Amino acid sequence: MTTAVVLFTADLRLHDHPPLRAALRAHEAVVPLFVRDEAVTAAGFAAPNRTAFLADCLRDLDAGLRRRGGRLVVRSGRVTDAVCAVAAEAGAVEVHMAADHSGYAQRREDRLRTALEAQRRALRVHDAVGTVVPPGAVAPQGSSHYAVFGAYHRRWSAERTREPLAAPRAVTVPDDVRSEEPPTRRGEAGVSPGLAPGGETEGRRRLTAWLRGPLDAYAGLHDDLAADATSRLSPYLHFGAVSATEVAHRARARGGPGAEAFVRQLCWRDFHRQLLAARPAAAHDDYRTRHDRWRSGPAAAADVEAWKDGRTGYPLVDAAMRQLAHEGWMHNRGRLVTASFLAKTLYVDWRVGARHFLELLADGDLPNNQLNWQWVAGTGTDTRPNRVLNPVLQGRRYDPRGDYVRRWVPELAGVGGPAVHEPWRPAVRDRIGDGYPPPIVALPEALARFRAARGL
Structure with missing residues (x-):
């Protein structure tokens, strides 16, 4: 029996998950793995609200896998060390994961590929998992990225995108790979009292409710503060609890001016990703400096x-x-x-x-x-x-x-x-x-x- 590890990152779902489906097609068993990355905590990105929302997502992902005969394996520490350890425990021949184009994600991918090759294991990276159109797929002549949204939107809208994938019916996970208990948001200090519940189940429920009616009024009401007429799907997209590709496909199938305006917002999301992939320093430096001398004191x-x-x-x-x-x-x-x-x-x-x-x-x-x-x-x-x-x-x-x-x-x-x-x-x-x-x-x-x- 051959086994693969599927490393979940910002793609905490079972529907439309190319790395998971590819691993299941090629192997009899898979190890769905999430690593609670110590580097994320050390860098200050583990804010209480996102930590709580993440806990909901992981619990929901584990429950979805268990309904299909599997389970989620959770480890903590350095991603490279944890993935290599799990791959060795499971006797996995390869690791599948989604592409991510941030500077940190690129360094993580490079380190992981090198470490796995030293173990004679392969790393398979799947693109267009967190976006509708992946960074670099469209670019103006002579440049690595678009800096004007209108031009990007025209190219992005004309791009053919893959069809969303169904969730797997069954997932077989080796019994002898140990796991930590998935985290819970209970007792998490500093969490906003009105924070929405996380997870794919809740995200898909909200998406379906949104597409059934409120989407139609989006073009006219999306700026109306009191109407609160936006999808509120952004946290689920951020954690990959819903697929941007599936959201775009289903909204386009609904059609109408509301769908067009809504899909345009997904394009803005991809626009920023392709820009930051090309200019990682823009995360902390001015993309175009105005030589500001900001107030302080x-x-x-x-x-x-x-x-x-x-x-x-x-x-x-x-x-x-x-x-x-x-x-x-x-x-x-x-x-x-x-x-x-x-x-x-x-x-x-x-x-x-x-x-x-x-x-x-x-x-x-x-x-x-x-x-x-x-x-x-x-x-x-x-x-x-x-x-x-x-x-x-x-x-x-x-x-x-x-x-x-x-x-x-x-x-x-x-x-x-x-x-x-x-x-x-x-x-x-x-x-x-x-x-x-x-x-x-x-x-x-x-x-x-x-x-x-x-x-x-």
């Missing part, structure tokens, strides 16, 4: 703390930051407004905001988080790098009745209509008293400061 630090706490005095900013703290998730329009407020209105380094988001977001990953922050800060691929999102105007446009703000800022619950976005007006201030803070900065002064800093 006690005053800037106090502003950052007010921003983190949702106490800036600008209701839309505060509502979105409080949603982030409570749910480990934030509406996309809220992400744009809060990021613009920190990087441009407060003129604080985008990396400060990106780090805070990664500490809380269940869907936080380097390509989307860092490059979206750079887009808003004007150091990324935005063709209008100096645009500033006015939080008052954004509130009037995307939360015109103030329902979103009142949901997350209870101090303003008694203020009706669009007046909730300007609580400093005397008539409004008289109704809310001192429970809500005044603005930490005047918007005209902040705009003048930003323009002067950028030499505009």
Whole structure:
């Protein structure tokens, strides 16, 4: 009987899993393996919300495998050491895994291939598992990647993609390979109280419910903060609990303007991945520097703390930051407004905001988080790098009745209509008293400061 190891990373599902299906076709038995990577913890990426969501995903994956006669093997430590040890225990002839294009993932793959070759075992890497179109599959002539989304979207939309794979009916796992108990989120400190449950089962349930109706209204409602009319699938895509390829196929099959707008968001996700694969340093360095001399010192630090706490005095900013703290998730329009407020209105380094988001977001990953922050800060691929999102105007446009703000800022619950976005007006201030803070900065002064800093 031949055996293969299938290393699960950010692909924690059984449906549409090319490495697992390839291993099952070629071998009588497989060892589904997940390694709790000590390097991820050491680098600070094991934030409580993602650790809790990951625990749900692993528990659900183990349950799905057991329904098919198998089980998930969990180990902790260095990935290379753990995979080689499990391969030796199982007598595996090869290891299958999904491709990942981050700098760390490339180094991990290289180390693993070298170590396995020393054991006379093969590493099989499968592409297009975490994306619809893998990084590097489309590129402009003379460049390694696209830097303009519109051009990328046209090429991406014309690309033929593989058909999603069904989940296997049976999985045979050797009995003599030991495993740690899959982790649980119970007792995890610092987890947001409203964090969604993780796992493929929940992700597929949400995907099916989304496609059955709400998707149709997405084009018109995706920016409506109070409507909450987005899919909320981003954490499941981040952990690979649902397949981006399957999501795109099923949305396109549904059709309509809602599907078109939604699939465009999947393209943005792939756009950032191909960009970071080509320019790994953009995870921490400006993609296009504006030579900013960001504010620092006690005053800037106090502003950052007010921003983190949702106490800036600008209701839309505060509502979105409080949603982030409570749910480990934030509406996309809220992400744009809060990021613009920190990087441009407060003129604080985008990396400060990106780090805070990664500490809380269940869907936080380097390509989307860092490059979206750079887009808003004007150091990324935005063709209008100096645009500033006015939080008052954004509130009037995307939360015109103030329902979103009142949901997350209870101090303003008694203020009706669009007046909730300007609580400093005397008539409004008289109704809310001192429970809500005044603005930490005047918007005209902040705009003048930003323009002067950028030499505009």
